Amino acid sequence: MISDKQLKQLVEAAIFAGEDATTIDQLLGGVLANFRLNRPRIRQVLDELKEDYRERGIELVEVASGYRFQTRPELGPALVQMWPDRAPRYSAALLETLALIAWRQPVTRGEIEAVRGVSVSTQIMKTLQERGWVKIVGHKEVPGRPALYATTKAFLDYFSLQSVADLPALAVPRPELEETFELLSAEPLDTRERDAEEESEQ
Amino acid sequence: MISDKQLKQLVEAAIFAGEDATTIDQLLGGVLANFRLNRPRIRQVLDELKEDYRERGIELVEVASGYRFQTRPELGPALVQMWPDRAPRYSAALLETLALIAWRQPVTRGEIEAVRGVSVSTQIMKTLQERGWVKIVGHKEVPGRPALYATTKAFLDYFSLQSVADLPALAVPRPELEETFELLSAEPLDTRERDAEEESEQ
């Protein structure tokens, strides 16, 4: 059993912690999976939360892909000043994650991490989705129902690609990598981590 | 002039909208730049916000790099079910390496290996840097100019620490550390490293 207060706290925390908007199904299948709750009950909690935040700096809204908290529109002009202009650049970690999603799509975050050998930060996934390059196209039906990520048409448009298949032709092989490949091919896959490191140190 | 209610809404929205933790200076220089407000006033607002969220699913906390909202710790186990592939697990080797860098910083890889009695995998160093927990702050002026590693605020934030001294085992003072810091401060921080860190936080 779960008290009304606990239920509201869980729903609130889950929506705040989500990378993007959260659906009622995600709540029922995830954070509330251990409780027997129905959709009307969750809707009621969401209505209460909306009410709780009525006078606050942020509000709970329902968008096409679910529920999310967002800053109150009238605060926008003042909040603008929190982000002074600067020319940002993407990190190697972000680009590698994007390349991996393009190549292995549809792919879960866990699969990306397994290949890269390091964890992928939530911020990277969020940036890629905010940019509209990556989207969730479904969920893998395994425990936890992890999201499946794929590249979008906006991704192809941005990079002027007809298809993801146009990418490898552009990838110019670097001669110093050839050696690494030769060394690598003599060894089984589990040693790849160590070899990848050698490469990154060059 | 700004009403108490508006001020609280702005501070609240700015903290929620920020990618990382937000400092009082960032608030004063950003969202509140048009108002003549002082730090005690902001502290008071922050205290009120803490109080407002006392019973909610999230709480306002102060970490090494500023203020942020985060989910209440007791909700962790239920929330992890929502994103099982986001839950990280770190090896003893990684945690020891990280603890050592925190304690002996700035430290070279060779020095880490000397204490741990085992070679440090490049994968571990890569993971620590990609997570933004560790960065290169300079090079030791000995043959080979090995990189000097130090921990970042992002490391403290991640482990909910205000300072390395919050870890009692590592809080033991080391007199020789003082000297190292003096030496280091004579040398300007490698700015490329700092830029790289900013990028990776996008």
Add this chain to the structure above:
Amino acid sequence: MEPEQVAEQQSLPLGFVRGEPVFEQPEDLYIPPEALELMLDLFSGPMDLLLYLIRKQKMDILDLPILKVTEQYMVYVEMMRELKLELAADYLLMAAMLAEIKSRMLLPKIAADDDEEDDPRAELVRRLKEYEIVRAGAGQLDQQPQEERDFFVANAATDARELAGQAPAEVGVDELAAALLKVMQLVDVQAHHQVQRETLSTRERMSRIMEALQVQQRVEFATLFSPEEGRSGVVVSFLAILELNKEGLIALVQADGFSQIYVTRSTDTTYNNGNNEAEELLA
């Protein structure tokens, strides 16, 4: 140092044999290979093993029982060597150091005045004390609340960033191609720069099919093919459907032998709350 630290160390099993934790070294000093491999995972290096052996003697590091510890350490290392286990090099280095200290301890003392300075164990004791701090620090780190394990950062979306006109970062296709190359070599060596274009087209098509299934619970098999794409496009779609089916991301259903084939999302029945499907179809 702290007593609880000792207790923790004591309760650490040497390994697990058929699910049973092994706390004590068997009398005949035989440790099954599988236990030893697990033990290697348990210890983060030779210092960790050494610390464990000292704790097992219920001794203070300061009174390092070098003879006993060296003896036991050598037993482990000998077994590692027999089993040709990796990591042995770091352990061998420590073995050599222990052997050296042991031999120096056995030598008659030349000038027995300053015992502190002359103790051959002094350097190892210093290192062990230092390592003990690191080990305790790592343990404390692990106990700390960790992001995405114990708590999640709460963020809200905002339109202010767009208002700010903050231009998103620019990146060129060549950078992306270089990133792809880097990632590819992590995974499949054979493939490197000549990953078949077909594979990529297929993966991309798989995404589009998953996306279509987000809108509709099931679609007719035939609608996933567009004749205007020509023969190669049809092949790509077909391969994508086969691959999705193989990865368990979709299911192919047919009411009877000759009726229309439908492609559906593979559904998880554990949490369905009845009217999901109707709502999704309406959405």
